[in-house]
Amino acid sequence: MAKQKKQAPNRKIVKKISLYILLIAVTLFMIGPFLWLLSTALKSGSENIFQYPPKLLPEEPTLSNFSTVMEVFPFWRYLFNSAVVAVLTVVLNVLFCSLAAYPLARMNFKGKNIIFVLIIATMMIPFQLLMIPVYIISLKLGLQNTYLGMVLPHVTTAFGVFLMRQAFMTVPKSLDESARMDGANSFQIWLRVLMPLVKPAMVTLTIFTFVSAWGDFLWPLIIVNDNDMYTLPLGLNMLSGTFTSDWRLIAAGAIISMIPIITIFLLLQRFFIGGAMKGAIKG
Amino acid sequence: MRNNKLTPYLFLLPGCIILGAFIFYPMLQAIWMSFTDYNMITDPSFVKFDNYTQLFQDDLFWKTLTNTLIYLVGVVPALVIAPIFLAVLVNQKLKGIAFFRSAYYIPVVTSLVVAGIAWDWVYKENGLLNYVLDLLNIISEPIPWLTSTQTALFAVMVVxxxxxxxxxxxxxxxxLQSIPDSLYEAADIDGANWWQKMIRITIPMLMPFVLIVTIxxxxxxxxxxEExxxxxxxxxxxxxETLVFYIYTEAFDRLNMGYASAAGVILFLLTLVFSLINLKVMGKDNSE
Incomplete structure (x- = not known):
C-alpha cells in the first residue's frame, strides 16, 4: 500500500488508460465479427460488399435486407420451435435432476452408491457415440420431427444431478426432520422445504441447460428433417446454404437470429455469469 | 407416498429411465453395432472385428484422427492460458468493467451457426481479417483462410x-475471487511487481481451475x-475433417451405422482418459 501511494498520479492515469485500451482491443476481437456482420447486413444493394479494401461502415445504411430476409426466413416459426425445445428441456431437466438428487443427498437405501456412480459415469460417454443408436431408437419411438424427440435425450444430465445433490447437502438436516415431525412426507419435504432453499442451484442449472439447448445443433440436425420443426440454428444453417452468394441476406438472417439470445443474456447477465462461476466451483 | 423402502427409487425413477433409455441402452447398442454391418435397411449382420480392421486401414480415419489431435494440441493450451489473462484483466476495479465481462461472454451464448457465419465472412479473401493483416503489414497477399488446405483447420481452431x-x-x-487479498497485500509490502505476483500468487492459486479448464x-x-x-x-x-465429422458423415450420409459406431467407440476410448481424470477431480471436491 505504501508503495502505491508513492506512485505519481500521472503513472496511475497512464496505467488506467492502457488498461482501457487493452480492454477495448479485446472487445473488438470478441464482438468484432458480429459488428462486421451487422455492417454488412446494413449495406444497400448498390454497394459492392466484396470490394477491397472493405468499407467498415455502410455508405447508405438500410434495413431492406432485414425485411427481405424475413420474407424467405420463417424467423418466428424457428424462434417458437427453439423456445419450445429450450423451455421443455430446462423444465424437465430441473425437475428430473432435483428429483433424482434428493434421495442421493438425503436417504440411505440399497444400491445408493452404485446408482450415484452410474449416473456420474454417464458423463464419460460422448453423445457423438450415442447419437447413432439414439437416432435409431428415436425413429422406432416415432420421435422424428417432434419436440419430444429433440428434448428427451437431454432431459437428465449427470451434471444436473450432481449440482442439485451438492445443493441439497448444504441444507441443514434439521429442517427435514422438523417438517417430518409435522407430518410431511418425503415428497412434501422435497417440494416445500428443500426446493425453495436451493434456488441458486436451480438458476445455475437453468442457465446452463438453456444455453446448451438453445445452441444445440448436432442432435436437431439428425432428428429433424422437416423445415417446420427447425430451430433457429438449423434454419439459419439452411438459409446460409440457400443464399450462398447473397451475403447481405445471410448476414441479416444471422443478426436476426442472434437477437433473442442476446436479449435474454443482456437482461439476465448477472445470472449467466454468476451461474458459470458457481458451475465452475461445484463441478 | 408413504415413507417406505420404495420412496428413494420413486424419486430416482424419471431420471434413471431417461439415462437408461438414452445413454446406457444406446451405449450397449453402439458397442454391439460396432461389430455389425448395418445400413438401416437390411438387418444388421455380425462381422466380428471387420469394422475395426477396416477402420485402421482407412487413410481418411487416420487423417481425421490426426486432425483431431492437432485440434487438441492447438486449442487446449490457448484455452487454458489466454483466459487467465482475460480474467485478471476483467478482475480490475475499473468503471464499466461489467460491460467488458459481458462483451467477452457474448460469443459463449451465441450459437455456433451464427459464429461460424460471422467468421466465414471475416475470413473471406477480400474480408476483414486479410485487410487488417495487410494494414499491419503481416501479409502481402490475401490468404484464402477457409479454402486452403494449409489454413482451413487452423482457421476453424481460432473460432x-x-x-x-x-x-x-x-x-x-x-x-481469482477465491484468492484472499491478504496474499497480495503481503506481496505489496515485500515490494513485488505485477509479474512476480502473477507467477508467485495468482497462477499457483489458480492451479485447481487450470486443471478443470484443461480437462x-x-x-x-x-x-x-459444429464449427x-x-x-x-x-x-x-x-x-x-475431424473424427466426429467423420463419424457423422459415415453414419448419416452413407448409412454405415456399424462402421460409424466402431469409429465412435474409438472416440469414446480416447476421451475416456480425460473423463477419468475429470471424475477424480469431482470426487475430490465432493469428499471435502
Missing part, C-alpha cells in the same frame, strides 16, 4: 478458441463438430 475464451475466463474469475477444453476439442460442419464441411480435401 473454437474465440468462442470458448469468455467461458473459461469466468471460471478463472471465480478462481473440459480437452474433452470439448476431441468432440469438435467444422458450418464453416468448411471438413474440406478442402478433408484437410479440416
Amino acid at each position: 473454437t478458441v474465440w468462442k470458448g475464451l469468455g467461458y473459461y475466463m469466468i471460471i478463472y474469475l471465480a478462481g 473440459m477444453s480437452s474433452i470439448a476439442a476431441m468432440k469438435v463438430f 467444422i460442419y458450418v464453416m468448411t464441411g471438413g474440406g478442402p480435401l478433408h484437410s479440416s
Whole structure:
C-alpha cells in the first residue's frame, strides 16, 4: 500500500488508460465479427460488399435486407420451435435432476452408491457415440420431427444431478426432520422445504441447460428433417446454404437470429455469469 | 407416498429411465453395432472385428484422427492460458468493467451457426481479417483462410478458441475471487511487481481451475463438430475433417451405422482418459 501511494498520479492515469485500451482491443476481437456482420447486413444493394479494401461502415445504411430476409426466413416459426425445445428441456431437466438428487443427498437405501456412480459415469460417454443408436431408437419411438424427440435425450444430465445433490447437502438436516415431525412426507419435504432453499442451484442449472439447448445443433440436425420443426440454428444453417452468394441476406438472417439470445443474456447477465462461476466451483 | 423402502427409487425413477433409455441402452447398442454391418435397411449382420480392421486401414480415419489431435494440441493450451489473462484483466476495479465481462461472454451464448457465419465472412479473401493483416503489414497477399488446405483447420481452431475464451475466463474469475487479498497485500509490502505476483500468487492459486479448464477444453476439442460442419464441411480435401465429422458423415450420409459406431467407440476410448481424470477431480471436491 505504501508503495502505491508513492506512485505519481500521472503513472496511475497512464496505467488506467492502457488498461482501457487493452480492454477495448479485446472487445473488438470478441464482438468484432458480429459488428462486421451487422455492417454488412446494413449495406444497400448498390454497394459492392466484396470490394477491397472493405468499407467498415455502410455508405447508405438500410434495413431492406432485414425485411427481405424475413420474407424467405420463417424467423418466428424457428424462434417458437427453439423456445419450445429450450423451455421443455430446462423444465424437465430441473425437475428430473432435483428429483433424482434428493434421495442421493438425503436417504440411505440399497444400491445408493452404485446408482450415484452410474449416473456420474454417464458423463464419460460422448453423445457423438450415442447419437447413432439414439437416432435409431428415436425413429422406432416415432420421435422424428417432434419436440419430444429433440428434448428427451437431454432431459437428465449427470451434471444436473450432481449440482442439485451438492445443493441439497448444504441444507441443514434439521429442517427435514422438523417438517417430518409435522407430518410431511418425503415428497412434501422435497417440494416445500428443500426446493425453495436451493434456488441458486436451480438458476445455475437453468442457465446452463438453456444455453446448451438453445445452441444445440448436432442432435436437431439428425432428428429433424422437416423445415417446420427447425430451430433457429438449423434454419439459419439452411438459409446460409440457400443464399450462398447473397451475403447481405445471410448476414441479416444471422443478426436476426442472434437477437433473442442476446436479449435474454443482456437482461439476465448477472445470472449467466454468476451461474458459470458457481458451475465452475461445484463441478 | 408413504415413507417406505420404495420412496428413494420413486424419486430416482424419471431420471434413471431417461439415462437408461438414452445413454446406457444406446451405449450397449453402439458397442454391439460396432461389430455389425448395418445400413438401416437390411438387418444388421455380425462381422466380428471387420469394422475395426477396416477402420485402421482407412487413410481418411487416420487423417481425421490426426486432425483431431492437432485440434487438441492447438486449442487446449490457448484455452487454458489466454483466459487467465482475460480474467485478471476483467478482475480490475475499473468503471464499466461489467460491460467488458459481458462483451467477452457474448460469443459463449451465441450459437455456433451464427459464429461460424460471422467468421466465414471475416475470413473471406477480400474480408476483414486479410485487410487488417495487410494494414499491419503481416501479409502481402490475401490468404484464402477457409479454402486452403494449409489454413482451413487452423482457421476453424481460432473460432473454437474465440468462442470458448469468455467461458473459461469466468471460471478463472471465480478462481481469482477465491484468492484472499491478504496474499497480495503481503506481496505489496515485500515490494513485488505485477509479474512476480502473477507467477508467485495468482497462477499457483489458480492451479485447481487450470486443471478443470484443461480437462473440459480437452474433452470439448476431441468432440469438435459444429464449427467444422458450418464453416468448411471438413474440406478442402478433408484437410479440416475431424473424427466426429467423420463419424457423422459415415453414419448419416452413407448409412454405415456399424462402421460409424466402431469409429465412435474409438472416440469414446480416447476421451475416456480425460473423463477419468475429470471424475477424480469431482470426487475430490465432493469428499471435502
